[in-house]
Amino acid sequence: MQIEGKIAVVTGGASGIGRALAMEFVARGAAGVVVADLDGEWAQKVAERIGGLAVQCDVGEPGAIESLVAAARARYGRVDIFCSNAGYSDPVGVGLDESMEAFERLTRVNMLAHVAAAKAVVPEMVERGGGYLLQTLSSAALISGPAAPGYTFTKFGALGFAEWMAVNYGAKGVRVSCLCPNVVYTGMFGRPKDLDAVAVPPAVGALGEVLLPEDVAVTVADAMEGPEPFLILPHPRVGESYRRKADDYEGWILRTRERLARMQAG
Numbered sequence: 001m002q003i004e005g006k007i008a009v010v011t012g013g014a015s016g017i018g019r020a021l022a023m024e025f026v027a028r029g030a031a032g033v034v035v036a037d038l039d040g041e042w043a044q045k046v047a048e049r050i051g052g053l054a055v056q057c058d059v060g061e062p063g064a065i066e067s068l069v070a071a072a073r074a075r076y077g078r079v080d081i082f083c084s085n086a087g088y089s090d091p092v093g094v095g096l097d098e099s100m101e102a103f104e105r106l107t108r109v110n111m112l113a114h115v116a117a118a119k120a121v122v123p124e125m126v127e128r129g130g131g132y133l134l135q136t137l138s139s140a141a142l143i144s145g146p147a148a149p150g151y152t153f154t155k156f157g158a159l160g161f162a163e164w165m166a167v168n169y170g171a172k173g174v175r176v177s178c179l180c181p182n183v184v185y186t187g188m189f190g191r192p193k194d195l196d197a198v199a200v201p202p203a204v205g206a207l208g209e210v211l212l213p214e215d216v217a218v219t220v221a222d223a224m225e226g227p228e229p230f231l232i233l234p235h236p237r238v239g240e241s242y243r244r245k246a247d248d249y250e251g252w253i254l255r256t257r258e259r260l261a262r263m264q265a266g
């Protein structure tokens with residue numbers, strides 16, 4: 001799909017990967033971009049910069065995605081690309097002590113928001129002959145490791161939904177991609193919202209190969225404009241780990257358990 005001339009909605013568009021995607025879409029000639037975020041003030045600042053529409057919304061609330069799509073259609077007439085990007089993690093280290101209410105909220109934001117988005121935009125995409133769903137998931141959707149449990153199972157669940165969508169709607173012209181990065185220097189890792197290009201602080205750099213969201217957005221847009229990519233993996237080693245896991249699931253669990261124990265021992 002060529003991004004030029006398209007109308008895109010990006011949730012979590014006020015910061016990090018979402019903001020970078022919104023800006024990259026405009027740079028590639030998108031005809032309209034909706035910046036949706038819990039943080040209305042920063043959604044507005046990003047929308048002003050790119051000449052888009054800001055919508056304050058909580059994608060975990062019932063009806064929020066439907067209202068967002070209605071606002072996008074009222075302004076631009078249609079939605080060609082829906083990026084379900086908003087997401088967050090339960091705190092690492094809390095594990096099973098996290099409350100069920102917190103897991104339920106995480107499920108609404110990280111998983112069910114993707115379902116609500118598909119319900120809101122896909123029927124019209126099919127009628128018009130096509131559209132694009134981009135889900136920002138995580139390497140944690142493919143391989144569990146140090147990430148928190150709620151983050152892991154919600155990202156896995158969202159991957160399952162995306163796979164189902166790709167299998168059932170691909171022939172109807174709806175393309176589905178899942179962005180599964182490892183570490184990206186965004187608000188999740190303390191990047192301030194108001195800085196455009198910043199050096200990765202040493203404490204974040206120590207986490208391994210750390211990418212900037214602006215570079216991830218270029219990778220994503222290139223992939224969207226290329227042959228149908230289901231998984232978009234800006235860190236190639238995520239794909240290698242995923243293949244190793246598929247080849248020997250039990251051995252992979254054993255090795256990951258040992259690696260985590262070494263990490264936790266310092």
Ligand SMILES: NC(=O)c1ccc[n+]([C@@H]2O[C@H](COP(=O)([O-])OP(=O)(O)OC[C@H]3O[C@@H](n4cnc5c(N)ncnc54)[C@H](O)[C@@H]3O)[C@@H](O)[C@H]2O)c1
Nearest residue numbers: 012015016017037038058059086087138183184186187188
């Ligand atoms: N940064 C990473 O290393 C990394 C790695 C893998 C996946 N991800 C995923 O990338 C996505 C974007 O995160 P980011 O890293 O850019 O972080 P970020 O904190 O910079 O941006 C996330 C944005 O989403 C918004 N948001 C959070 N909950 C929301 C809700 N309920 N409704 C609407 N907006 C909401 C926040 O206000 C924020 O502006 C997330 O889904 C995250 O899980 C990030």
